[in-house]
Amino acid sequence: MDEIAYLRKQKQEQEEYEALCRRCGACCGAYSGDPCVNLEQESAGKYRCAVYETRIGMQKTVSGKNFACVPIRDLRPNLPFKDCVYYEK
Ligand code: SF4
Numbered sequence: 001m002d003e004i005a006y007l008r009k010q011k012q013e014q015e016e017y018e019a020l021c022r023r024c025g026a027c028c029g030a031y032s033g034d035p036c037v038n039l040e041q042e043s044a045g046k047y048r049c050a051v052y053e054t055r056i057g058m059q060k061t062v063s064g065k066n067f068a069c070v071p072i073r074d075l076r077p078n079l080p081f082k083d084c085v086y087y088e089k
């Protein structure tokens with residue numbers, strides 16, 4: 001496989017993986033009482049990240065606590081969010 005085909009395949013796999021997300025917001029603190037400041041509610045039980053493309057790195061919660069936003073892959077296995085589609089995936 002040439003490099004372009006490899007990169008295309010990698011991008012496609014990334015998109016397929018991300019499409020599995022139910023956007024429940026649990027990993028961004030939607031049910032913690034102190035969510036990330038970038039978490040926006042779209043509808044009942046559906047959330048989005050306001051800075052998704054640049055999300056990785058230090059962020060703050062609504063109350064001002066610092067934390068690192070990391071790719072969900074880095075939290076596996078045994079995510080703390082048992083209903084997450086990536087739990088032990
Ligand atoms: S910055 Fe990270 S933790 Fe905050 S809403 Fe976006 S994805 Fe979630």
Ligand code: SF4
Nearest residue numbers: 021022024025027084
């Ligand atoms: S906990 Fe899992 S399913 Fe819910 S928004 Fe986060 S990555 Fe998506």
